Amino acid sequence: AQKVTQAQTEISVVEKEDVTLDCVYETRDTTYYLFWYKQPPSGELVFLIRRNSFDEQNEISGRYSWNFQKSTSSFNSTITASQVVDSAVYFCALSEAGTGGFKTIFGAGTRLFVKA
């Protein structure tokens, strides 16, 4: 069964600090996809990244970077030089290819507060 664990419920940082959001997943599939989404107060999900299970290469996009390690089943997200606009709930998610329709399971989310 799929499972996504985001152990950090809330994180509070001061602007310009770096912050890492943890994500640990469980799956029995060999082919799966991992995601990060941002949910600002408006509620609409903002897609940040997708990674497939065969690509462990880390990725950087702007101030976001992602570290995927299959050995520890982790897919962490780091925001460098955080800004107030980064304040939101961040969800890590997992989709197994075997489900056909790519059913996606979300972690509990980490609420990030960035203070000016």
Add this chain to the structure above:
Amino acid sequence: GAVVSQHPSRVICKSGTSVKIECRSLDFQATTMFWYRQFPKQSLMLMATSNEGSKATYEQGVEKDKFLINHASLTLSTLTVTSAHPEDSSFYICSAIQASGGDYNEQFFGPGTRLTVL
């Protein structure tokens, strides 16, 4: 990316009434759509998988007679909350799968519908 819309964006209704929420894929055909429910300060919980032309598949614990799903066309799925009660108040989000013919089918999320039952 592709666009998924939801209507209405916000609805307030009286207890006991039924509410219909529409999910549309605007520029692609979606054979599969998903419905999620999100209570305040909680995660998105998958309610059901909606396949065009067939019955929806509900997750464990979701009442199929309470949450009626109809996926009558490749661009529209509807969720009807029947005899809504205050505990049904939640943020309902749909997503649609755009088939690519490749290994991965992209999933696009709608903006959500906030339901408040008085």
